[in-house]
Amino acid sequence: MRNIMTVSQTREADRFTIANEPVSTIDLMERASQAFVQKFISLFSDQRISVLICCGPGNNGGDGLAISRLLYEYGYSNIRVWIADFNGSRTDDFKVNFQRLSEIPIHVNELANTDNFEAIEAAIVIDALLGSGLNKPLEGALLNLVRHINASGKQVISVDIPSGMPADGNIMVETESIFARDVISFQRPKLSFFFPESAKSLRYFHTVDIGLDETYISALKTDFFEITEDDIRSALIKRSPFNHKGTFGHCLIFAGNINTMGAALLSAEASLYTGSGLTSLCIPPSGLSALNTRLPEAMALEREQLPSIRNLEKYAALAVGPGLGVGEDEKKYLRLLLNSKITSTVIDADALNILAQEGELFEQLKPGTIITPHMKEFDRLFGSSKNWWERTAKARENAVKRQIIIVLKNRYTFIAMPNGKVIINPTGNPGMASGGMGDVLCGMIGSLLAQGYAAEEAAMLACFLHGKAGDLLAEEGMAVIPPTMLIQKIPKVIGDFTL
Ligand SMILES: NC(=O)C1=CN([C@@H]2O[C@H](COP(=O)(O)OP(=O)(O)OC[C@H]3O[C@@H](n4cnc5c(N)ncnc54)[C@H](OP(=O)(O)O)[C@@H]3O)[C@@H](O)[C@H]2O)[C@@H](O)CC1
Ligand SMILES: Nc1ncnc2c1ncn2[C@@H]1O[C@H](COP(=O)(O)OP(=O)(O)O)[C@@H](O)[C@H]1O
Numbered sequence: 001m002r003n004i005m006t007v008s009q010t011r012e013a014d015r016f017t018i019a020n021e022p023v024s025t026i027d028l029m030e031r032a033s034q035a036f037v038q039k040f041i042s043l044f045s046d047q048r049i050s051v052l053i054c055c056g057p058g059n060n061g062g063d064g065l066a067i068s069r070l071l072y073e074y075g076y077s078n079i080r081v082w083i084a085d086f087n088g089s090r091t092d093d094f095k096v097n098f099q100r101l102s103e104i105p106i107h108v109n110e111l112a113n114t115d116n117f118e119a120i121e122a123a124i125v126i127d128a129l130l131g132s133g134l135n136k137p138l139e140g141a142l143l144n145l146v147r148h149i150n151a152s153g154k155q156v157i158s159v160d161i162p163s164g165m166p167a168d169g170n171i172m173v174e175t176e177s178i179f180a181r182d183v184i185s186f187q188r189p190k191l192s193f194f195f196p197e198s199a200k201s202l203r204y205f206h207t208v209d210i211g212l213d214e215t216y217i218s219a220l221k222t223d224f225f226e227i228t229e230d231d232i233r234s235a236l237i238k239r240s241p242f243n244h245k246g247t248f249g250h251c252l253i254f255a256g257n258i259n260t261m262g263a264a265l266l267s268a269e270a271s272l273y274t275g276s277g278l279t280s281l282c283i284p285p286s287g288l289s290a291l292n293t294r295l296p297e298a299m300a301l302e303r304e305q306l307p308s309i310r311n312l313e314k315y316a317a318l319a320v321g322p323g324l325g326v327g328e329d330e331k332k333y334l335r336l337l338l339n340s341k342i343t344s345t346v347i348d349a350d351a352l353n354i355l356a357q358e359g360e361l362f363e364q365l366k367p368g369t370i371i372t373p374h375m376k377e378f379d380r381l382f383g384s385s386k387n388w389w390e391r392t393a394k395a396r397e398n399a400v401k402r403q404i405i406i407v408l409k410n411r412y413t414f415i416a417m418p419n420g421k422v423i424i425n426p427t428g429n430p431g432m433a434s435g436g437m438g439d440v441l442c443g444m445i446g447s448l449l450a451q452g453y454a455a456e457e458a459a460m461l462a463c464f465l466h467g468k469a470g471d472l473l474a475e476e477g478m479a480v481i482p483p484t485m486l487i488q489k490i491p492k493v494i495g496d497f498t499l
């Protein structure tokens, strides 16, 4: 896991590295600027491109000055610099880089404190106005400059963070900032990048290593973590020669209704393709022929038979909800299943809507149960929230209080764990925004639970692999990803991490 630092923790890591490596602050700024420039070159290799670098008075601006010099040294000759120093005081490292820049022939314009900025001619704007030192909302001439840059329609690349954007997650509706196509962020992404409200400030972010002390950083106590490929590689268990279907558990999926049988089939298919030894799908009789035709590997269990089954615990895991409906029968059977001896459970979709109506059933969830709400389902369960910061806080609070795992689905899915940590999944893409994608995730989690993974691991693995399968398809040129195609990719993604 990669822990996500707050601004004050980044400063601590900064101070520790400076004192213990040791490295001077100006050399650290040079290292950060070099790292930025290397990434910039990989994005824009044509040295003839015209670039305007906008620098504030702090260290973010100091980076901007160093970046200007370095780009010049790398052969980018069409460079201009604007300095927006309206009332801040220049930092020492800004001053050093200002002096260094004066020794090379780059046009530098120190902007007057006015709202009349000249038109931006350059193709690219590097935004080094403000970084993590933001301490109040933008206002006055600086705000107008930010609006001027945004209105120019030029591609903006931000240094560390879009100027004006708060870093630690709580982004207000009224917050105004630079809108960057790309952000090149130092050492770690900022927590704010993962919140949906960040969409007004950036499109893509890239993280570059500036050599802060990783041993120190990984020991910092943080609440938010990002899943990495190494986590997946070490958590996934390789298959052994004498494994058999019994090794990989039996997943029971309780889903589907007359008009929503497809959701049940998607979950069952995802369970099969994620590797559960056996998958049984409990559906109304109207779905049986569809199941037998579409998924010969899966077994059917007629819904009315549920009460007569004595040994439900033969199912290693239970996945409930996709396309289920919220009728009285569904409520009755859901109650029966949640009160059964099956201990590993994932609850999705309509089963969550039932829980939102049946408060006492919700209160009785077994510890370790996984729930997978999207935003609307989450709000039905926990009440509406003003913004994602508040919603995330509720997810953490409830995961701890109820000792359950809350998979709050989005572009970056937040997995709130019973220990209070929030694990962020980085994989996935907008091609996956199509109906049925969540049904697939539910089947994958059920499958991993059936295979014996602990609930925390099953949630983390399923979210990452689900998004990764979507990313592989996007890399193959798929702008729209039907859930059935994503399912076909799951075995390959698992293979990439285990074979
Ligand atoms: N992390 C690392 O390891 C490394 C970090 N580095 C870089 O340092 C950056 C952080 O630099 P920083 O601390 O100097 O702050 P920065 O963002 O330049 O702004 C401070 C200035 O802005 C002003 N100001 C604030 N809010 C304002 C507002 N709303 N409107 C107007 N003004 C406002 C504030 O004025 P004040 O209010 O304090 O008078 C002060 O003058 C970081 O993002 C990264 O780029 C690398 O160089 C090396 C390694
Ligand atoms: N823009 C996106 N980027 C990454 N993942 C996405 C995006 N849109 C949707 N997804 C993923 O697709 C799934 C959608 O789930 P859900 O809304 O429950 O779908 P459905 O109810 O149609 O099955 C979630 O896992 C979500 O993370």
Ligand SMILES: [K+]
Residues within 6 Å of the ligand: 060, 127, 128, 129, 130, 131, 158, 159, 160, 161, 162, 163
């Ligand atoms: K910036």
